[in-house]
Amino acid sequence: MGPPTDTIVAPCTAVTGGALAVIRLSGHDAVCIFKRLVAHGGRKTATLRDWSATRTVLTEPETGINLDDVVVTLFRAPRSYTGEDVVEISCHSGRATVERLVGALLSAGARAAEPGEFTYRAYRNGKMDLAAAESVGDQIAALTGEAARAATDLRLGALRGTLADVRAALVSALVQVEAAISFPDEAPDLDAQAVEGHVRDAAAILERLVASARSGALLRQGARVVLAGPPNAGKSSLFNALAGCARAIVSPHPGTTRDLIESTIDLDGYPLTLVDTAGIRDTEVEVERTGVELAMAAAASADLVVRLHDAAHSAADDGDVPVTTSVLHVISRCDLACPGSLERLAGHLPEGALRVSSASGEGIAELQRAIVRALGGNRQAAGSAILTRERHRVEAATALGACRRTLGALAAGVEPDLMAVDLHDALRALDRLTGVGVADEVLERIFAEFCVGK
Ligand SMILES: Nc1nc2c(ncn2[C@@H]2O[C@H](COP(=O)(O)OP(=O)(O)OP(=O)(O)O)[C@@H](O)[C@H]2O)c(=O)[nH]1
Ligand SMILES: [Mg+2]
Incomplete structure (x- = not known):
């Protein structure tokens, strides 16, 4: 697992024929990175409220090309899944749409989350004990x-x-x-x-x-x-x-x-x-x-x-x-x-x-x-x-x-x-x-069982 200070991103939903997908950003710069994608004229992130959903359009920062219109929910630390600032983006489903959005968030400064890293952070930040994380x-x-x-x-x-x-x-x-x-x-x-x-x-x-x-x-x-x-x-x-x-x-x-x-x-x-x-x-x-x-x-x-x-x-x-x-x-x-x-x-x-x-x-x-x-x-x-x-x-x-x-x-x-x-x-x-006093190798083994996005 990388240092727990950087901001990570991953889709949290499987690629299916469903209508929606959820992309999660977690870390100190989550809001700032998300903001770089907010379209000109779209609702500015500053107006996002903690624990509220807001509709906005996301674009590629360099070209201004539209990526998707999404509903975004902000969870400020520590009242979030990971205990960090979390931005959850509900977008349209489909591999291409999700990949474009995740790609833009990576270019904007996020790092791809490793398997189980969101839940690992939740455990590390005291949001849940190890048995609960495993569950x-x-x-x-x-x-x-x-x-x-x-x-x-x-x-x-x-x-x-x-x-x-x-x-x-x-x-x-x-x-x-x-x-x-x-x-x-x-x-x-x-x-x-x-x-x-x-x-x-x-x-x-x-x-x-x-x-x-x-x-x-x-x-x-x-x-x-x-x-x-x-x-x-x-x-x-x-x-x-x-x-x-x-x-x-x-x-x-x-x-x-x-x-x-x-x-x-x-x-x-x-x-x-x-x-x-x-x-x-x-x-x-x-x-x-x-x-x-x-x-x-x-x-x-x-x-x-x-x-x-x-x-x-x-x-x-x-x-x-x-x-x-x-x-x-x-x-x-x-x-x-x-x-x-x-x-x-x-x-x-x-x-x-x-x-x-x-x-x-x-x-x-x-x-x-x-x-x-x-x-x-x-x-x-x-x-x-x-x-x-x-x-x-x-x-x-x-x-x-x-x-x-x-x-x-x-x-x-x-x-x-x-x-x-x-x-x-x-x-x-x-x-x-x-989960108190558990060796790092054991923790790594436990969280390696997870898939990306959990
Ligand atoms: N009266 C009666 N006939 C049964 C019963 N179970 C299976 N049969 C009949 O016995 C014959 C064989 O049943 P299967 O379920 O194909 O037997 P199997 O053990 O899978 O046979 P193989 O795949 O050839 O090894 C079929 O004609 C079934 O309809 C039962 O409980 N009562
Ligand atoms: Mg048979």
């Missing part, structure tokens, strides 16, 4: 309403409030421990019970947060769910039933599907990529064999394999579906089963194999719930803090580990000095979570 990217990338909601909650401080409670409890414990260290003669003996109470309070919240991390990551990143099994077991039919549309070809001929077919679905708010595959069997047909290889590779790298066993065949097939992760066994086409065959098939499978029929809809809702459960999904109430990133989980787990060591030390009657070391460790981990 800006999450909100933009969210594929389901639930993922967007979690990102909004995070940005609006759901985690900040919870971490403040943890911090308050740890500080209360530390005050007592430090008093016993600093003034061993004057201070009363360490009130171990009070310290334990505070540390247990902190640990209980941290435990809940760490436990939320798997579900939080699933909400943010989604997962790949691969349907695999023998030919004609009903994989494509189940794929279509779960995707809610007739996306994959279904036919009574075994060996119909050869390519991998993907669809992103919203299952209880979690964005899952569902993959239909070729039926796995030995075959001399070259195209089908390639399909089987693709299916095997997809199953091997899946987050979850839904392994179909055809109820129309009473014996378990011996198709060799590779399973390196979790697997859900499903008895498919169960409406076609002969009397007793379901039981016989289930006898060959691990306990709890689900029975489904894409034709009748039987077991589909149960399968949907089982998929979410198997992936660790566990929805939290709106507004309650969850961890959505591995970075957050590591820091919360570090703080929790330090709390547990403190509780162990209390139980063992260890000197307070050692407890103070652990409590400080816990507080430092909380700081890093919200």
Whole structure:
């Protein structure tokens, strides 16, 4: 990231067929640079008012050629997204119009913003903590309403409030421990019970947060769910039933599907990529064999394999579906089963194999719930803090580990000095979570994930 004093510019909207685009200028000279483009006879920038929108025409300063008529909104520091002077230009959309305007602003003295630089400046200027800054990217990338909601909650401080409670409890414990260290003669003996109470309070919240991390990551990143099994077991039919549309070809001929077919679905708010595959069997047909290889590779790298066993065949097939992760066994086409065959098939499978029929809809809702459960999904109430990133989980787990060591030390009657070391460790981990004392390389990595304009 460049020095935080220069003025940066970038389009904040993607190039789409939409009507409008927004270009953002941020920095000490934002108003001055913008002013150079205001057309002669247009409204002068001096008349722009803070937090108000004004219509004006922008021109190329050297030639006077019109660039666009725009609506501009001024946000004076520090009451802006970045905490600096910000000028937001709503112009007409389209690559050429936006490029001409950005080009003119660059010629007028702005520098092209790097990826994530607006949000980086907002973080640096104390407009948001690091977890909130990270959630800006999450909100933009969210594929389901639930993922967007979690990102909004995070940005609006759901985690900040919870971490403040943890911090308050740890500080209360530390005050007592430090008093016993600093003034061993004057201070009363360490009130171990009070310290334990505070540390247990902190640990209980941290435990809940760490436990939320798997579900939080699933909400943010989604997962790949691969349907695999023998030919004609009903994989494509189940794929279509779960995707809610007739996306994959279904036919009574075994060996119909050869390519991998993907669809992103919203299952209880979690964005899952569902993959239909070729039926796995030995075959001399070259195209089908390639399909089987693709299916095997997809199953091997899946987050979850839904392994179909055809109820129309009473014996378990011996198709060799590779399973390196979790697997859900499903008895498919169960409406076609002969009397007793379901039981016989289930006898060959691990306990709890689900029975489904894409034709009748039987077991589909149960399968949907089982998929979410198997992936660790566990929805939290709106507004309650969850961890959505591995970075957050590591820091919360570090703080929790330090709390547990403190509780162990209390139980063992260890000197307070050692407890103070652990409590400080816990507080430092909380700081890093919200962005205090984070190494520059880590910050660079976090903001490099953003695109230009965020
Ligand atoms: N009665 C009944 N028929 C089904 C069910 N699911 C699929 N079928 C039928 O079974 C046949 C095979 O279904 P597909 O979904 O194409 O099976 P597949 O596993 O994708 O087959 P391949 O792509 O060839 O491996 C088709 O005729 C479907 O209509 C079901 O639940 N009940
Ligand atoms: Mg198929």
